[in-house]
Structure formats: C-alpha cells, structure tokens
Amino acid sequence: MSAEKLTTVEELQAKLLDAYRKEFSNDEPTICAFAPGRVNLIGEHSDYNDCFVFPMAIPIGTMIIGKGLDETEGEKCYFRTLSEDIKEAKSFEIDQKEKITPLESPKWGNYVVGVLALFLERIKPNKKRPFRALIATSVPIGGGLSSSASIEVAMGIFLELLYKDQYANDLQLSKVEMALLCCKAEQDFANVPCGVMDQYTSCMGKAGHAILVDCHDNTSKLIKFDDKDTCILVTNSNVKHELSSGTFAENVQHCQDAAKLLGHKTLRDVSTMEELEEGRNKMPAATYRRAHHVISERIRTEAGAKFLENGDYDEFGRIMYESHESLRKYFEVSCEELDQLVELARGVDGVYGSRMTGAGNGGCTVTLVKKDSLKKCIETIKKGYKGKPSFYEFEPCDGARPIDLKKSNNN
Structure with a gap:
C-alpha cells in the first residue's frame, strides 16, 4: 500500500495540449505557466495576523496554457477549466472593454478574473490583449493545499508572458509583488479575507527547502x-x-x-x-x-x-x-x-x-x-x-x- 501517484508537470501539460488542439483545431498554444500548491508544516491561521508561517511548495499545481489573439477579435478573454471537481460552468468569457468586476457565476472564475483585473491596473498596458486560456490543476479542490492560490499565481505568470513586451522596467513585478497581487485578487474578487502565505509559497518555493515567512514584512528564510x-x-x-x-x-x-x-x-x-x-x-x-x-x-x-x-x-x-x-x-x-x-x-x-x-x-x-x-x-x-x-x-x-x-x- 502506497501513496497516490502524483500527476507530473509533463502529464498536466500533455493533457492541456490535447484539450487545446481538440477545442481549437489547427491551432497551437504559445503560452504555458505552472504554479504549485503548498502544504503548511506549521503556522496555521497566522498569516493574516502578521505572524510566521512555515510552508513548502509541493509538486502538484495548476497549469494554464493558451494564446494571445488577434486584435480583430476585440478585447474578449476566454477561460475554460478541465477540472472535474468543479460543478459550475466550465467556461466563460469576459470583455476587457468593460470594468472587470467579481463574477456571480462561475465562482471559480474570480480566481483568474481578479488577477487579470489587478494585473492590468498595475501595468496599464498601451493596448489590452484578448486571449484564450485553458486551465487544469492536480491540486485537490477544497483539500487545504492551496488550489486557489496556485490558479491565481499561474494566471499571474501567464499574464506576464502575454504582456512581456509592454513592461516598463519600473512596472516589472517581483515574486513577492506577484504574491501580494494574487492575494489581493482572492480578497477582493473571491471575498476571502486570506493572508499571503499560499500565494507567497507558490511564488517563492524552492526544491529541497521549506520557507519560514514573516508575514509582517513579507520576508522569508529558506530552511533546508x-x-x-x-x-x-x-x-x-x-x-x-x-x-x-x-x-x-x-x-x-x-x-x-x-x-x-x-x-x-x-x-x-x-x-x-x-x-x-x-x-x-x-x-x-x-x-x-x-x-x-x-x-x-x-x-x-x-x-x-x-x-x-x-x-x-x-x-x-x-x-x-x-x-x-x-x-x-x-x-x-x-x-x-x-x-x-x-x-x-x-x-x-x-x-x-x-x-x-x-x-x-x-x-x-x-x-x-x-x-x-x-x-x-x-x-x-x-x-x-x-x-x-x-x-x-x-x-x-x-x-x-x-x-x-x-x-x-x-x-
């Protein structure tokens, strides 16, 4: 008797590539981002109290694969999840010409839409880009291993790649800034008054190390x-x-x-x-x-x-x-x-x-x-x-x- 076989990053990527090619025939994605979940070793309900947490990133997570679209397609963004655990609508579109606000449905969409809204607000691009994105996660939904944070951070990395040629040097997000942006997205769009531990760990994880995070000033120390x-x-x-x-x-x-x-x-x-x-x-x-x-x-x-x-x-x-x-x-x-x-x-x-x-x-x-x-x-x-x-x-x-x-x- 042994532990479950973990879905590898390569297997997650193959699943998404297959789904993308089936849904958008004769097309290939150009952007792929991965963000891990986390397990907290000790320091529970501590981050939103500005205390210490001691988590580690884990080798299951969320991957987002997709492509920026031609300007003639307007400013719409298409999202679809492959997660079987989600009972709501699997896909939706939003129009970036309008102010991006929290979704009534599907609720899971707020994890990606919130990051998109705050990211655009942060970098203020010359032109907003339409895109399509397929999302798959190997993190158990509702298991306390940060499925939501891994979705948010993967979305942040996806958007960085999508808009990389529009960055000004002073607008480049550090890993800590990305974690804070994703945390605020969960607070403002998913209405969860969380601390930054989950997003921080997903951004800052390192193989062979746990992370002691001081949530007062968002500094950390890697512990082998x-x-x-x-x-x-x-x-x-x-x-x-x-x-x-x-x-x-x-x-x-x-x-x-x-x-x-x-x-x-x-x-x-x-x-x-x-x-x-x-x-x-x-x-x-x-x-x-x-x-x-x-x-x-x-x-x-x-x-x-x-x-x-x-x-x-x-x-x-x-x-x-x-x-x-x-x-x-x-x-x-x-x-x-x-x-x-x-x-x-x-x-x-x-x-x-x-x-x-x-x-x-x-x-x-x-x-x-x-x-x-x-x-x-x-x-x-x-x-x-x-x-x-x-x-x-x-x-x-x-x-x-x-x-x-x-x-x-x-x-």
Missing part, C-alpha cells in the same frame, strides 16, 4: 529540508471545506477584535501569552480562544523552523501535535475526521508528528514520518479511518515558472 530518510505524508480526509462560507471571515474578525482590545494593530504585536491573559477579561470567550491559538502558534512556528533546520524531528513532531490540539481546542477549526487521522498517525512507530493543515473543517493532515514507516502509517490510517482517505507523499519543490512550449515540443 531534504532528508532522504524522512518524508512528508499528506492525508486528505476528503471532507471538503469552503473558505467563503463565513466561518473563516468570522475567525479573522475575532483575531482583529482581540488585537484591538489588547491595544495593538495585529496579534503579531502581542509580545507574550502573559499579555493575553492580562487582557482576557476584556474580550468574549471565543475571541480569547482565537487569540490564544494565534499567539502560541507564533511561538511554535519560530521554534519549529529551528528544530527542522537542526534535524530535531522529535521536537518538531511534538509541536505539530501541540498545533493540532490548539487548532482543535482554541481555534475550533478541526473536525472529527481530522482528529481521527491525527490520532491514527500518532499510534504508528516512526511518526514524529501530525496535524491538520489548511483552513480546517475538513481538508488534509500533514505528517512527518520516517520513510521506512510510511507504508505502515498509510495502512494503519486506511484501516482505521471511517472515511476514504487519499495519501500523498511530498518533497519540497520549486515555485511558479513559465514552461517553454517550443522546447517541450522538441523533446
């Missing part, structure tokens, strides 16, 4: 993580979550309220747990609990990066369990299925630690496990879990990048 005897197992509970459902926004508001009641702009500025306890009577119980998690998670995340850097997997595993318990008890975003997955992993020799990852209320767990214990861990979970889990073994990968179609077709 390429131990061949240890691996990251992601277990998908296959319980879907929906960030725009309202719970996420409520928790963001709790955190903002706690910071304000303690006299700070964000919870990053609360220096100690003692300061929180001193102000506990100022806030409702739920607000206190959210703040308790965020402040303790900040401490865990800084410590965790050092543990992983030093190869102290026992200590890193210990704080993974602490993080999960905090998310369950104080942030209240775990669920019965996630708790069960963590406890099943905990009972396997060779597992250092396990926790829920992502926004919660479904999605995935992340487990740090010895390579020679991976099979046993998967078997134990599959046997004991009440649902039908999916398993992924991940190594850190590189971030978003263009794909040279001419080079690929010549190989």
Whole structure:
C-alpha cells in the first residue's frame, strides 16, 4: 500500500495540449505557466495576523496554457477549466472593454478574473490583449493545499508572458509583488479575507527547502529540508471545506477584535501569552480562544523552523501535535475526521508528528514520518479511518515558472 501517484508537470501539460488542439483545431498554444500548491508544516491561521508561517511548495499545481489573439477579435478573454471537481460552468468569457468586476457565476472564475483585473491596473498596458486560456490543476479542490492560490499565481505568470513586451522596467513585478497581487485578487474578487502565505509559497518555493515567512514584512528564510530518510505524508480526509462560507471571515474578525482590545494593530504585536491573559477579561470567550491559538502558534512556528533546520524531528513532531490540539481546542477549526487521522498517525512507530493543515473543517493532515514507516502509517490510517482517505507523499519543490512550449515540443 502506497501513496497516490502524483500527476507530473509533463502529464498536466500533455493533457492541456490535447484539450487545446481538440477545442481549437489547427491551432497551437504559445503560452504555458505552472504554479504549485503548498502544504503548511506549521503556522496555521497566522498569516493574516502578521505572524510566521512555515510552508513548502509541493509538486502538484495548476497549469494554464493558451494564446494571445488577434486584435480583430476585440478585447474578449476566454477561460475554460478541465477540472472535474468543479460543478459550475466550465467556461466563460469576459470583455476587457468593460470594468472587470467579481463574477456571480462561475465562482471559480474570480480566481483568474481578479488577477487579470489587478494585473492590468498595475501595468496599464498601451493596448489590452484578448486571449484564450485553458486551465487544469492536480491540486485537490477544497483539500487545504492551496488550489486557489496556485490558479491565481499561474494566471499571474501567464499574464506576464502575454504582456512581456509592454513592461516598463519600473512596472516589472517581483515574486513577492506577484504574491501580494494574487492575494489581493482572492480578497477582493473571491471575498476571502486570506493572508499571503499560499500565494507567497507558490511564488517563492524552492526544491529541497521549506520557507519560514514573516508575514509582517513579507520576508522569508529558506530552511533546508531534504532528508532522504524522512518524508512528508499528506492525508486528505476528503471532507471538503469552503473558505467563503463565513466561518473563516468570522475567525479573522475575532483575531482583529482581540488585537484591538489588547491595544495593538495585529496579534503579531502581542509580545507574550502573559499579555493575553492580562487582557482576557476584556474580550468574549471565543475571541480569547482565537487569540490564544494565534499567539502560541507564533511561538511554535519560530521554534519549529529551528528544530527542522537542526534535524530535531522529535521536537518538531511534538509541536505539530501541540498545533493540532490548539487548532482543535482554541481555534475550533478541526473536525472529527481530522482528529481521527491525527490520532491514527500518532499510534504508528516512526511518526514524529501530525496535524491538520489548511483552513480546517475538513481538508488534509500533514505528517512527518520516517520513510521506512510510511507504508505502515498509510495502512494503519486506511484501516482505521471511517472515511476514504487519499495519501500523498511530498518533497519540497520549486515555485511558479513559465514552461517553454517550443522546447517541450522538441523533446
């Protein structure tokens, strides 16, 4: 028994090329962009509180393939997704002559339309270009592995390639600026008050490394993580979550309220747990609990990066369990299925630690496990879990990048 076979970048590209050629006969795409998803090792619900997160990019992601169109076709842009998980309309068009606003339907379209609107606003091109784009992702939708961010960042790279000859030097986006633009697109168009972790990781990922991101100033430090005897197992509970459902926004508001009641702009500025306890009577119980998690998670995340850097997997595993318990008890975003997955992993020799990852209320767990214990861990979970889990073994990968179609077709 082993983890799922991952869809490679090459396989994703072949799927999109085939679809493009079938839909637009006698035509070839000229632009291809890929952006990975991410798994967060520790530092959950921390980014929008200006705290630390510690994710890594993963070798599944979103690819967008397409072509700029002739000016005689107006300013319309055509989008289509190949994702089978999306139940809404698979394709739509927008006209760039009109102001680009959030879509009522399909909702998934806001991830690409938002990036397009903000990108055009940023670079102010001399002439807007019509284009067609086909989109495919290998990231499980609703699994907490940043399918939305990978779509946004892939769209950003696609647009950079489309408009590369209209860039002025002072308008060229850095990787961090691209991450911030894509994050704002999700906030403004998909109505999710998220932080920048997902987009940042998709842009800045590096093979063999996790990334400690300081969300206060958007700086980061690469932490080497390429131990061949240890691996990251992601277990998908296959319980879907929906960030725009309202719970996420409520928790963001709790955190903002706690910071304000303690006299700070964000919870990053609360220096100690003692300061929180001193102000506990100022806030409702739920607000206190959210703040308790965020402040303790900040401490865990800084410590965790050092543990992983030093190869102290026992200590890193210990704080993974602490993080999960905090998310369950104080942030209240775990669920019965996630708790069960963590406890099943905990009972396997060779597992250092396990926790829920992502926004919660479904999605995935992340487990740090010895390579020679991976099979046993998967078997134990599959046997004991009440649902039908999916398993992924991940190594850190590189971030978003263009794909040279001419080079690929010549190989």
